[in-house]
Amino acid sequence: MVQVMERTRERAGLKQTAAPAVPDVRPLVYDTKLLNLWYGNHHALKNIDLPIRENEVTAIIGPSGCGKSTYIKTLNRMVELVDDVRTSGEILYRSRNIFDRNYPVEELRTRVGMVFQKPNPFPKSIYDNVAYGPRIHGIRNRQILDEIVEKSLRGAAIWDEVKDRLNTNAYSLSGGQQQRICIARALAIEPDVILMDEPTSALDPISTLKVEELVQELREDYSIVIVTHNMQQAARISDRTAFFLSGEVVEFDETDKMFSNPEHKRTEDYISGRFG
Amino acid sequence: MRITEKPPARVLIDREAVAGRMGFRKAVNAAFSVLFLSATLLALLVLGVLFYRIVSQGFGHLSPAFFENFASRMPEKAGVKAALVGSLWLMAVVAPVSLILGIGTAVYLEEYAKKNRLNDFIRMNISNLAGVPSVVFGLLGLTIFVRALALGNSILAAGFTMSLLILPVIIVAAQEAIRSVPRELREASYGMGATKWQTIIRVVLPGAVPGILTGSILALSRAIGETAPLIVIGVPVIIQFLPAGVLDTFTALPMQIYDWAKRPQAAFQEVASAGIIVLLALLLAMNSVAVLIRNKFQKRY
Numbered sequence: 001m002v003q004v005m006e007r008t009r010e011r012a013g014l015k016q017t018a019a020p021a022v023p024d025v026r027p028l029v030y031d032t033k034l035l036n037l038w039y040g041n042h043h044a045l046k047n048i049d050l051p052i053r054e055n056e057v058t059a060i061i062g063p064s065g066c067g068k069s070t071y072i073k074t075l076n077r078m079v080e081l082v083d084d085v086r087t088s089g090e091i092l093y094r095s096r097n098i099f100d101r102n103y104p105v106e107e108l109r110t111r112v113g114m115v116f117q118k119p120n121p122f123p124k125s126i127y128d129n130v131a132y133g134p135r136i137h138g139i140r141n142r143q144i145l146d147e148i149v150e151k152s153l154r155g156a157a158i159w160d161e162v163k164d165r166l167n168t169n170a171y172s173l174s175g176g177q178q179q180r181i182c183i184a185r186a187l188a189i190e191p192d193v194i195l196m197d198e199p200t201s202a203l204d205p206i207s208t209l210k211v212e213e214l215v216q217e218l219r220e221d222y223s224i225v226i227v228t229h230n231m232q233q234a235a236r237i238s239d240r241t242a243f244f245l246s247g248e249v250v251e252f253d254e255t256d257k258m259f260s261n262p263e264h265k266r267t268e269d270y271i272s273g274r275f276g
Numbered sequence: 277m278r279i280t281e282k283p284p285a286r287v288l289i290d291r292e293a294v295a296g297r298m299g300f301r302k303a304v305n306a307a308f309s310v311l312f313l314s315a316t317l318l319a320l321l322v323l324g325v326l327f328y329r330i331v332s333q334g335f336g337h338l339s340p341a342f343f344e345n346f347a348s349r350m351p352e353k354a355g356v357k358a359a360l361v362g363s364l365w366l367m368a369v370v371a372p373v374s375l376i377l378g379i380g381t382a383v384y385l386e387e388y389a390k391k392n393r394l395n396d397f398i399r400m401n402i403s404n405l406a407g408v409p410s411v412v413f414g415l416l417g418l419t420i421f422v423r424a425l426a427l428g429n430s431i432l433a434a435g436f437t438m439s440l441l442i443l444p445v446i447i448v449a450a451q452e453a454i455r456s457v458p459r460e461l462r463e464a465s466y467g468m469g470a471t472k473w474q475t476i477i478r479v480v481l482p483g484a485v486p487g488i489l490t491g492s493i494l495a496l497s498r499a500i501g502e503t504a505p506l507i508v509i510g511v512p513v514i515i516q517f518l519p520a521g522v523l524d525t526f527t528a529l530p531m532q533i534y535d536w537a538k539r540p541q542a543a544f545q546e547v548a549s550a551g552i553i554v555l556l557a558l559l560l561a562m563n564s565v566a567v568l569i570r571n572k573f574q575k576r577y
Contacts, residue, residue: 078467083391110469120460122479133468136478182464189468 026053029193029223030075034089037067037074039082044070046247048089052193057215057224059238059255061231063270066244068227069117072195075225076112077105094192110137113186117198119178121170121185126153126162129170129181133189148188156184157214176207183214194218196226200233212237231271235259243267330556334549342550347514347532351543356551358515359532362431363500363558365519366528369435370442370499375492377439378446382488385447386454387476406444413441414508422509429510432522437505442495449491450484457483486573493566497559503530529555 030052037045045067052058060068073079075091077098090097098108110133121129130149139145149166153159158180162173170181179199186194196215200208215224215237228234234241235255242252243266251258251267262268269275345355381402389395417437427433457480465475481488506528513535519526529551536548 076467078463081463081466106469106471108469109467114463114467116460116463116467118460120458120464122461122464123483132465132478136465136468136470136474185464185468 026055028052028092029054029094030225031092031095032089033092035071035074035091036088037070037079038086040084044247045074048249050242050249050252052223052225053240054223055219055221056239057219057226057237059234059241060225060227060244061229061234061241061270062244063275064229067247068244069197071244072197072225072227075193075195076109076114078109078114080105110189111191112193112195113189113191115179115183115186115194115196115199118202119175119182121173121178121181123169123171125167126170126173126181127166130184130188132185137189152184152188153181155187155218156180157210157217158184174207176203176210179203179207179211180214183211187218191222193223193225196224198227198229201229208233231259231273243270245270330549330552333546334551334553337546337550338553346516347527347535351541351547354536354544354547356529356532356554358518359527359529359551360554361518362515362526363529363555365431365522365526366435366438367496367500369431369522370438371496373435374439374442374446374495374499378443378492379450379488381443381447382450382454383476383480386451387472387480402444402447406448409504410441410502411504411508413437414505416440417505418509427523429512429525430523431519431526433509434506434511434526434528435522437509438499438502441502441505442499445495445498446488446492449495450488453484453487453491454480456487486570489573490566490570493562493569497562497566500528500558500562501530501555503534506531507534529558 028051030050032048032050032052035045035048036043048071050071060071062068070079074087075093075098079085087099090099092098093108093112096103098105122132124132127149130152131145134145134148139148150159150163153162158177161177162181170178173181179202183194183199200211203211212233215226218224226234226238238255240253241255241258243250243258243262243264245266251262251264253263258267259271262271342355343360344357345353346358348354385395385399385402389398414437417433417440421427421433421436422429425433427436461479461483462475465479470478511527511531512525513527513531515525515527533548533551533555536544536551
């Protein structure tokens with residue numbers, strides 16, 4: 001408990017000097033075991049072993065084409081939308097293998113929300129965007145929907161900006177606002193985990209900052225996996241970082257340790273900007 | 277004099293020669309714009325002449341009586357009633373049949389079908405079907421609907437034949453409209469646990485409707501003007517009653533016009549022109565609806 005508070009205080013400050021020990025005791029949300037993935041003949045993920053823990057931000061970094069997006073899309077099986085994908089190994093979500101033949105993928109995706117690289121609101125009103133998830137899960141009660149929409153928009157720190165125009169089209173918002181609407185849309189299904197695939201790569205610095213602050217707040221209630229090509233971002237907002245290279249996890253450690261004292265030469269080269 | 281290794285920056289292009297050629301380049305440019313403009317004007321001119329001829333010849337014959345009379349041996353008594361009502365009946369069969377089959381096929385091909393040789397083969401052949409002459413579809417309809425299914429020369433048989441004829445066009449248009457809905461929107465929907473059907477009905481089709489409707493209405497207006505398949509399946513011309521149901525026989529506007537136009541009496545040419553005006557008005561109305569839908573509902577992503 002003390003450790004956690006210390007950590008929080010440290011986050012609030014600007015610098016992260018001393019590496020605070022992140023306890024390994026938090027329960028596992030995801031456990032990836034010997035995951036391999038092929039697109040046709042292309043071996044995109046090789047023997048991935050990666051635990052993801054509750055109420056932590058796990059960052060995945062690496063150069064383009066290293067498999068980081070593929071990995072995060074495997075966590076909710078979105079990767080299967082691509083034709084000709086094969087996998088081996090297992091991903092345990094709350095101790096159950098998501099590749100099991102009879103695992104209901106729709107249910108997995110209601111427990112695991114996703115925010116994408118490009119803001120992708122529906123061409124509908126802000127309200128309908130956020131209410132989309134609950135509606136497809138059969139919630140019709142207007143009162144409950146109203147509450148979900150407000151709660152989710154507040155959760156995504158955009159309620160004050162849009163509360164007076166919930167019925168306007170989400171396309172009329174700025175890119176940064178659209179992305180927070182998408183985060184609100186993901187929160188509306190009351191997920192357990194939020195997967196973020198480079199959520200700030202299409203945003204300007206101020207919008208990026210807002211989303212990063214939001215991620216910090218969301219950590220209190222959700223487990224977050226975030227793919228980013230911005231190493232400073234990973235250093236700023238994550239508890240643990242995994243460094244992917246050519247489909248392999250080169251290093252996985254507490255973020256502070258990884259950025260101050262990486263174990264592998266390739267990690268050091270990458271985070272110091274020597275390649276990638 | 278100082279010797280430098282770097283060559284002078286401006287030496288290879290002869291400015292005067294370039295200036296000299298300028299006039300010729302501009303003339304060629306102007307010539308081509310005139311060429312393209314006259315191509316457009318020629319098409320417009322032909323349309324204009326057609327319009328003028330039809331309207332000047334047939335307008336006098338347009339009267340309330342023209343819409344109230346059945347076909348007749350006497351040109352002054354000949355009316356378009358049976359044909360107009362028959363065409364509307366035909367549309368009532370063609371529109372639902374071709375839309376349901378066409379959109380269904382497009383949704384299957386775009387959203388459900390895996391990428392494999394069989395499906396590529398199907399896709400390719402649908403495009404090929406769009407190029408098959410309408411008279412061939414008439415023969416198909418004659419064999420299957422009129423004879424094998426014993427529907428005779430009824431509205432239903434003609435409607436099914438016409439549906440087959442425009443189906444490829446509708447499928448291709450709907451496929452393109454469905455494909456134009458960004459993949460990111462589907463991903464957003466699937467990412468929240470939506471099933472394929474929910475994603476299709478809530479995200480894909482609403483985004484694709486303007487494109488689908490525009491393409492479909494243009495295809496339907498082609499069906500309303502087609503004559504060849506109707507001739508092949510033996511649709512009669514002289515009908516003195518209105519069809520009471522889809523199994524009745526009927527006649528349609530293009531059939532009626534064809535019949536009037538081939539009669540020897542000069543007066544029937546006027547009647548034919550009046551019929552053409554009615555058909556053109558119907559076509560223009562349908563096309564305007566298509567344009568209206570496109571302008572009003574087209575979404576930009």
